[in-house]
Amino acid sequence: DAGVTQSPTHLIKTRGQHVTLRCSPISGHKSVSWYQQVLGQGPQFIFQYYEKEERGRGNFPDRFSARQFPNYSSELNVNALLLGDSALYLCASSPGTSGVNEQFFGPGTRLTVL
Amino acid sequence: SQQGEEDPQALSIQEGENATMNCSYKTSINNLQWYRQNSGRGLVHLILIRSNEREKHSGRLRVTLDTSKKSSSLLITASRAADTASYFCATDGNSNYQLIWGAGTKLIIKP
Numbered sequence: 001d002a003g004v005t006q007s008p009t010h011l012i013k014t015r016g017q018h019v020t021l022r023c024s025p026i027s028g029h030k031s032v033s034w035y036q037q038v039l040g041q042g043p044q045f046i047f048q049y050y051e052k053e054e055r056g057r058g059n060f061p062d063r064f065s066a067r068q069f070p071n072y073s074s075e076l077n078v079n080a081l082l083l084g085d086s087a088l089y090l091c092a093s094s095p096g097t098s099g100v101n102e103q104f105f106g107p108g109t110r111l112t113v114l
Numbered sequence: 115s116q117q118g119e120e121d122p123q124a125l126s127i128q129e130g131e132n133a134t135m136n137c138s139y140k141t142s143i144n145n146l147q148w149y150r151q152n153s154g155r156g157l158v159h160l161i162l163i164r165s166n167e168r169e170k171h172s173g174r175l176r177v178t179l180d181t182s183k184k185s186s187s188l189l190i191t192a193s194r195a196a197d198t199a200s201y202f203c204a205t206d207g208n209s210n211y212q213l214i215w216g217a218g219t220k221l222i223i224k225p
Contacts, residue, residue, distance in 0.1 A: 041218075045212040100145070100212065
């Protein structure tokens, strides 16, 4: 079975630009979560979507938005990029039953903002 | 904000030795999870321990949880070069949707 896939693998943008990151969950998983991981730190929770509804949001500005599609894939959008948005963006999927259980992570998208 | 803090920040041991990493957290939890991250395989789930459990084993891994001290430990026995990675603990912080992570322990296994 295919794991979680993310695209693109790497991305270079300049300040002020907009970026869209994409994620396809494991087949049958209805929950997708997004995390930001800055070098040398643990992941920081951004969003979780379940059945196309936002279930939770972390402490990130409104420049960050996401959505989930009927096939459970998801997009993370970041507007007005800042240098500090440079990070590894991770997508994780899970079956989506109650609680936060084992998360299956994709390889991530490495975003560099110049 | 980070919920967990791993200790030590870095650990270097000889192959075959045991490695112990500790994690402390701040709020009540439903479960605590350990993950491994390396450049080759990304972030991988290792083990989940629920708040009503005290110890759990999986292969060469042993995890303990002390909810009264808000702490957990991960023991890797008979370490191998392939265990070289960063290890993170993550808790649900009594939430239904998010994991809160520590900064990780960087483990290096010397041949």
